[in-house]
Amino acid sequence: xxFPEALSCPVPILSHDTVQLAHGAxxxxxxxxxxxxxxxxxxxxxxxKMEDQAVLENPGGRIAFSTDTFVVDPIFFxxxxxxxxAINGTVNDIAMSGAxxxxxxxxxxxxxxxxxxxxxxxxxxxxxxxxxxxxxxxAGDTKVVNRGSCDKLFINTSGFGFVPDDVNxxxxxxxxxxxIILSGTLADHGMAxxxxxEGLSFQSTVESDTAGxxxxxxxxxxxxxxxxxxxxxxxxxxxxTLNEFAxxxxxxxxxxxxxxxVKENVRGACEILGIDPLYVANEGKLVAIVxxxxxxxxxxxxxxxxxxxSATIIGEVTDKxxxxxxxxxxxxxxxxxxxxxxxxLPRIC
Amino acid sequence: xxxxDEFRDPVVAKKILSEIHAVTTQPWVIMEICGGxxxxxxxxxxxxxxxxxxxxxHGPGCPVCVTPLxxxxxxxxxxxxxxxxxxxxxxxxxVPGSHKDLFMVRSEGGDVRTVFSPxxxxxxxxxxxxxxxxxxxxxxxxxxxxxAMAVAxxxxxxxxxxxxxxxxxxVPPAMEALLSSPLNRVQGYLAxxxxxxxxxxxxxxxxxxxxxxxxxxxxxxxxxxxxxILHTVKQLEAGTYKVENRYTRIVEQGGNQPxxxxxxxxxxxxxxxxxxxxxxxxxxxxxxxxxAAFDAELKFSVGDIHTEEPEACISxxxxxGLKKPHDCPAFGKECTPQxxxxxxxxxxxxxxxxxxxxxxxxxD
Numbered sequence: 001x002x003f004p005e006a007l008s009c010p011v012p013i014l015s016h017d018t019v020q021l022a023h024g025a026x027x028x029x030x031x032x033x034x035x036x037x038x039x040x041x042x043x044x045x046x047x048x049k050m051e052d053q054a055v056l057e058n059p060g061g062r063i064a065f066s067t068d069t070f071v072v073d074p075i076f077f078x079x080x081x082x083x084x085x086a087i088n089g090t091v092n093d094i095a096m097s098g099a100x101x102x103x104x105x106x107x108x109x110x111x112x113x114x115x116x117x118x119x120x121x122x123x124x125x126x127x128x129x130x131x132x133x134x135x136x137x138x139a140g141d142t143k144v145v146n147r148g149s150c151d152k153l154f155i156n157t158s159g160f161g162f163v164p165d166d167v168n169x170x171x172x173x174x175x176x177x178x179x180i181i182l183s184g185t186l187a188d189h190g191m192a193x194x195x196x197x198e199g200l201s202f203q204s205t206v207e208s209d210t211a212g213x214x215x216x217x218x219x220x221x222x223x224x225x226x227x228x229x230x231x232x233x234x235x236x237x238x239x240x241t242l243n244e245f246a247x248x249x250x251x252x253x254x255x256x257x258x259x260x261x262v263k264e265n266v267r268g269a270c271e272i273l274g275i276d277p278l279y280v281a282n283e284g285k286l287v288a289i290v291x292x293x294x295x296x297x298x299x300x301x302x303x304x305x306x307x308x309x310s311a312t313i314i315g316e317v318t319d320k321x322x323x324x325x326x327x328x329x330x331x332x333x334x335x336x337x338x339x340x341x342x343x344x345l346p347r348i349c
Numbered sequence: 350x351x352x353x354d355e356f357r358d359p360v361v362a363k364k365i366l367s368e369i370h371a372v373t374t375q376p377w378v379i380m381e382i383c384g385g386x387x388x389x390x391x392x393x394x395x396x397x398x399x400x401x402x403x404x405x406x407h408g409p410g411c412p413v414c415v416t417p418l419x420x421x422x423x424x425x426x427x428x429x430x431x432x433x434x435x436x437x438x439x440x441x442x443x444v445p446g447s448h449k450d451l452f453m454v455r456s457e458g459g460d461v462r463t464v465f466s467p468x469x470x471x472x473x474x475x476x477x478x479x480x481x482x483x484x485x486x487x488x489x490x491x492x493x494x495x496x497a498m499a500v501a502x503x504x505x506x507x508x509x510x511x512x513x514x515x516x517x518x519x520v521p522p523a524m525e526a527l528l529s530s531p532l533n534r535v536q537g538y539l540a541x542x543x544x545x546x547x548x549x550x551x552x553x554x555x556x557x558x559x560x561x562x563x564x565x566x567x568x569x570x571x572x573x574x575x576x577x578i579l580h581t582v583k584q585l586e587a588g589t590y591k592v593e594n595r596y597t598r599i600v601e602q603g604g605n606q607p608x609x610x611x612x613x614x615x616x617x618x619x620x621x622x623x624x625x626x627x628x629x630x631x632x633x634x635x636x637x638x639x640x641a642a643f644d645a646e647l648k649f650s651v652g653d654i655h656t657e658e659p660e661a662c663i664s665x666x667x668x669x670g671l672k673k674p675h676d677c678p679a680f681g682k683e684c685t686p687q688x689x690x691x692x693x694x695x696x697x698x699x700x701x702x703x704x705x706x707x708x709x710x711x712x713d
Contacts, residue, residue: 198465331398336708
């Protein structure tokens with residue numbers, strides 16, 4: 001029988017129920033928090049040495065290095081929380097170079113008064129996400145700030161991985177005729193967070209798609225290393241990513257309007273709020289630009305992975321209108337898919 | 350998705366489109382009233398596939414666009430006060446006032462919150478008895494019932510810390526103002542479906558008769574819009590000028606009567622200034638005297654506000670259908686959605702913003 005993680009792993013007993021400023025002061029309370037909350041979950045031989053730095057083996061070749069900071073509100077949302085988001089976010093940024101992510105550092109900024117139960121729950125989901133991605137957390141830091149100086153907790157993760165020799169993936173590599181593959185449905189994460197934040201409920205809960213994509217990328221590279229560009233369309237959504245590609249490579253992008261998958265309940269939430277799923281954040285999807293001759297095989301390989309089972313070809317790279325993304329409408333007209341100006345705002349009517 | 354996919358079916362849409370081509374024999378100028386329709390037309394490229402004889406001009410029905418600059422400045426002034434929680438629908442937050450927008454007020458420490466309903470603002474007022482909670486009540490007849498409901502509810506509960514900053518405008522007076530202009534080019538209207546959902550269509554009959562224009566109540570999905578155009582063209586070609594309801598799945602002749610009663614209880618008709626157009630007599634709502642305690646304009650004395658619209662902006666002419674966004678020298682240059690010079694660029698439903706977002710390439 002499956003127990004929810006939090007039940008099967010009770011909150012460790014600490015001398016306080018909530019985070020105190022002293023937990024960030026580097027004394028006994030700091031050590032108690034590290035020993036009871038962090039070390040048991042993030043355990044590995046490097047971290048256990050408790051040095052000021054992680055000393056790691058260098059296998060040679062290129063490394064991909066990335067950092068990201070997570071301040072999501074609410075910290076828990078359907079399908080995930082700030083913890084797995086923080087691990088998957090950096091894992092994915094590294095993986096989008098074709099690299100195999102290996103090591104992460106984690107920095108916590110905790111608000112005084114945060115219940116340890118909350119922190120523990122988040123650390124558990126970080127442990128789980130790191131295990132799934134196959135990365136080690138080898139360095140960490142914790143600061144505690146006065147109540148009101150941050151919102152519950154902020155997490156920074158940085159990390160690196162190793163790029164295989166024959167892989168060269170870049171936003172400036174797009175070529176005319178390339179196919180655009182999207183790994184699955186759009187807008188799940190952004191709408192999960194927005195509907196939770198605003199207290200909107202729908203017949204079925206909109207769930208975040210947060211997931212580490214590194215294994216999917218390796219599945220793709222095993223078909224062919226000839227991937228021109230790869231990115232996970234997070235903030236700003238697919239539209240922003242494709243506009244960045246079109247600008248970096250000075251090519252046009254043409255989308256087939258009716259081919260972009262969006263889950264039924266997500267579409268409903270978007271319709272009600274007047275929000276275009278093309279501009280909404282995803283946390284477990286990637287968009288790949290590949291030469292036409294490898295597109296079908298790549299698509300097949302992606303569809304065999306759980307995280308790519310709804311993968312589909314959504315468009316192609318064209319020599320028309322360089323720097324601009326367009327979409328064919330159902331009526332056969334063409335429209336621009338522009339960069340968003342700022343965050344999308346729900347409309348009046 | 351039920352109730353949506355049926356109205357986006359490309360096969361049926363193309364059928365309606367070919368019918369439009371078949372019935373059109375001469376040039377016609379048709380105005381869609383509502384910004385939601387403008388958005389749908391440009392987003393789906395409907396204007397690109399219509400017969401070249403049919404010119405769509407984009408009406409003044411975007412509430413964000415036509416809210417006068419003075420009111421935005423007033424909102425910004427009130428929102429910046431330390432004792433105020435200012436609440437608004439999301440898309441008003443980015444509309445620039447003379448010097449800043451509501452987002453900037455928030456970054457300067459103002460308590461500005463996005464809500465999805467004025468009733469949410471009421472809840473905030475109940476939870477924050479020490480604060481004045483103000484709701485920015487903007488919109489056409491569509492949002493009026495909800496905004497009226499919040500005031501009536503606040504009065505019933507005896508809430509003393511809730512008020513609305515009202516900038517409510519009405520569709521029929523604007524339609525008349527456009528038709529009575531000597532420069533008018535509009536020959537037929539697609540009336541705004543959701544406005545008619547609330548108000549019904551009795552008030553359109555005299556307009557259709559007086560100005561001899563067909564008025565077709567139209568929805569917002571691509572098929573709705575095409576169907577509205579088809580029936581407008583059919584009337585124009587036949588020389589008839591009736592009010593015709595083509596949004597029958599939602600609109601009834603009498604409209605939503607309880608909603609109308611609520612509006613009537615809380616609001617009275619008033620002269621209103623429209624951004625880009627100017628003052629139109631009896632074209633909006635203000636809060637009735639018996640609910641004066643909930644009128645933010647009276648509650649917060651804001652000194653005289655003087656505003657000036659940039660000279661380069663031709664949004665007034667665009668809102669009257671006399672010019673297209675591409676005709677403006679500032680379009681896409683000094684004037685963009687990041688830096689809008691006037692009414693029609695400030696909201697995604699404004700004609701200029703819709704052109705910029707979806708069809709900029711055509712102007713290159």
